[in-house]
Amino acid sequence: MSVAIENFVKAIYKNGKRDNNDTKPGNIAKELGISNAAATDMAKKLAVKDLLHYQKYQKLKLTEKGTKMALTVVRKHRLWESLLFKLFDMSLHDIHREAELLEHQTSDLLANKISEYLGNPKFDPHGDPIPNADGEITTTDTSITLSQTSEGKTYIISRLMSDDKEFFDFCAQHGLKYGNTVLVSKQFTKNKMTQISINNNTILLNEDFTSIIYVNETN
Amino acid sequence: MSVAIENFVKAIYKNGKRDNNDTKPGNIAKELGISNAAATDMAKKLAVKDLLHYQKYQKLKLTEKGTKMALTVVRKHRLWESLLFKLFDMSLHDIHREAELLEHQTSDLLANKISEYLGNPKFDPHGDPIPNADGEITTTDTSITLSQTSEGKTYIISRLMSDDKEFFDFCAQHGLKYGNTVLVSKQFTKNKMTQISINNNTILLNEDFTSIIYVNETN
DNA sequence: CAAAATATTTAAGCTTACTTAAAAATATTT
DNA sequence: AAATATTTTTAAGTAAGCTTAAATATTTTG
Numbered sequence: 378m379s380v381a382i383e384n385f386v387k388a389i390y391k392n393g394k395r396d397n398n399d400t401k402p403g404n405i406a407k408e409l410g411i412s413n414a415a416a417t418d419m420a421k422k423l424a425v426k427d428l429l430h431y432q433k434y435q436k437l438k439l440t441e442k443g444t445k446m447a448l449t450v451v452r453k454h455r456l457w458e459s460l461l462f463k464l465f466d467m468s469l470h471d472i473h474r475e476a477e478l479l480e481h482q483t484s485d486l487l488a489n490k491i492s493e494y495l496g497n498p499k500f501d502p503h504g505d506p507i508p509n510a511d512g513e514i515t516t517t518d519t520s521i522t523l524s525q526t527s528e529g530k531t532y533i534i535s536r537l538m539s540d541d542k543e544f545f546d547f548c549a550q551h552g553l554k555y556g557n558t559v560l561v562s563k564q565f566t567k568n569k570m571t572q573i574s575i576n577n578n579t580i581l582l583n584e585d586f587t588s589i590i591y592v593n594e595t596n
Numbered sequence: 597m598s599v600a601i602e603n604f605v606k607a608i609y610k611n612g613k614r615d616n617n618d619t620k621p622g623n624i625a626k627e628l629g630i631s632n633a634a635a636t637d638m639a640k641k642l643a644v645k646d647l648l649h650y651q652k653y654q655k656l657k658l659t660e661k662g663t664k665m666a667l668t669v670v671r672k673h674r675l676w677e678s679l680l681f682k683l684f685d686m687s688l689h690d691i692h693r694e695a696e697l698l699e700h701q702t703s704d705l706l707a708n709k710i711s712e713y714l715g716n717p718k719f720d721p722h723g724d725p726i727p728n729a730d731g732e733i734t735t736t737d738t739s740i741t742l743s744q745t746s747e748g749k750t751y752i753i754s755r756l757m758s759d760d761k762e763f764f765d766f767c768a769q770h771g772l773k774y775g776n777t778v779l780v781s782k783q784f785t786k787n788k789m790t791q792i793s794i795n796n797n798t799i800l801l802n803e804d805f806t807s808i809i810y811v812n813e814t815n
Numbered sequence: 816c817a818a819a820a821t822a823t824t825t826a827a828g829c830t831t832a833c834t835t836a837a838a839a840a841t842a843t844t845t
Numbered sequence: 846a847a848a849t850a851t852t853t854t855t856a857a858g859t860a861a862g863c864t865t866a867a868a869t870a871t872t873t874t875g
Contacts, residue, residue, distance in 0.1 A: 381832060403852055415833055417854055422831095434840065434853060465709040475706050482697035490684040600862060622822055634863055636824055641861090653823060653870060 380481045383450045384409060385419050386428055389437050390447035400436045448512035454480040455501035455508075456491045462502040463495065468549065469502060470542040477540075485510070504536030504555045504591065523571050524587035526561045532592035533558055539589050552576045553590065599700045602669045603628060604638050605647055608656050609666035619655045667731035673699040674720035674727075675710045681721040682714065687768065688721060689761040696759075704729070723755030723774045723810065742790050742806035745780045751811035752777055758808050771795045772809065 388408040392400045406416035424431035428443035439447060457476035461467060467475075489510055492498070499516050501507055506514045520535040534557050537548060548554060552575050562579065563572035569584040582590075607627040611619045625635035643650035647662035658666060676695035680686060686694075708729055711717070718735050720726055725733045739754040753776050756767060767773060771794050781798065782791040788803040801809075 379831075401852080412834065413853065461706075461709075464713055465706075467705075467709060471705065475701075475703060478701035479698060482694075482701050484694060486686075486690065487680075487684075487694050490686060494683055598861075631864060632823065
């Protein structure tokens with residue numbers, strides 16, 4: 378299967394996981410940077426290949442086969458991120474960009490070798506779960522977004538769900554990374570902002586960021 | 597530049613390095629597994645891009661720009677081979693196959709990170725030289741093929757110039773690998789065969805193999 | 816050196832993955 | 846609920862990278 382198909386299926390999978398859950402062609406097109414027409418076209422072709430269910434004007438829904446393909450690509454992406462993160466001194470954003478290309482040129486054999494080398498990790502450096510060789514995610518995610526946290530409690534960062542360079546630069550600058558501890562000092566509910574303490578610094582985050590930073594309560 | 601272009605330029609470079617040095621479209625086509633017509637077509641397009649000189653019915657010759665592109669791809673290929681060889685337990689042939697794909701999806705930044713991680717090696721696991729970041733090969737190769745060696749002398753294997761699985765399987769089985777020592781016990785000049793001793797075993801090799809195994813005399 | 820064999824080029828055509836523009840359907844707003 | 850805005854779809858077209866078939870050169874051979 379081509380890179381275009383793998384990316385298309387992956388985009389549906391990722392959009393389906395999000396809150397909004399909008400997997401209509403237009404949204405996928407936006408995600409991939411292609412025209413709506415191209416997305417509709419591709420959707421029809423992939424329906425024939427039994428990768429997704431297509432009904433005019435409706436959301437695109439992956440078949441089992443399509444879901445498996447998406448998860449296989451996601452697995453390779455996250456394994457590459459994990460490997461590059463371990464071996465090289467590179468920013469999470471740069472690592473993401475490389476993985477975005479390498480994921481399509483990686484045999485199952487190589488993916489398994491990478492996984493084995495890393496000790497079959499369950500999470501990548503963003504905190505995202507790595508599907509196993511059968512395309513299954515076996516871990517259960519109990520984390521919540523920073524925007525949903527309670528004042529006065531401390532949390533451990535579990536995921537940074539983004540591929541935006543500015544966001545990662547910001548995170549790197551302030552120590553916001555997988556595994557680090559933050560104290561939620563104030564929730565500005567009305568203004569949708571969250572004030573946190575990390576490394577003795579106070580940071581005020583708006584919803585753009587607090588909705589993509591996932592955490593788990595400390596116990 | 598596309599994968600097709602990178603592979604085309606690389607094929608010319610590699611064919612140009614070989615003894616026969618035949619870089620006419622037909623030979624490149626054979627190397628790449630495409631039709632002669634496709635190779636001629638591509639040659640014309642790449643001439644416009646100043647990657648090679650094209651004259652009807654003549655050999656294709658890379659320009660400086662084309663050579664640099666080829667060497668950049670070769671660098672990435674050999675760095676990937678070196679990395680995969682170091683990290684994973686995989687056959688040289690499998691490693692070659694993965695590198696063949698990864699080489700086209702690797703930024704200069706990542707290539708440099710790999711090189712740095714490996715201690716800026718000058719040779720890959722086949723013994724082939726790794727061009728530096730500027731696309732230059734600074735090492736001088738004084739090695740000769742097994743077919744050119746003298747009876748009774750011992751040599752150290754310096755390169756295994758192939759990407760054929762059967763060849764690598766054979767090499768792996770008999771301890772023919774980069775750095776190992778062999779004694780040339782007999783040259784059957786007329787029949788173009790060479791008898792060697794390695795690990796207390798005697799092997800008779802024909803020219804198919806002795807012309808792609810490179811060695812250096814021990815001193 | 817002419818004839819036969821081989822290689823290269825030209826021409827026409829195909830598939831994939833896009834594009835833009837216009838038509839048709841759905842969603843949103845008042 | 847009608848009018849407006851937005852999306853989706855259809856239609857037509859493009860570029861890259863191939864193919865096969867036929868025409869044209871070049872190379873080899875008798």
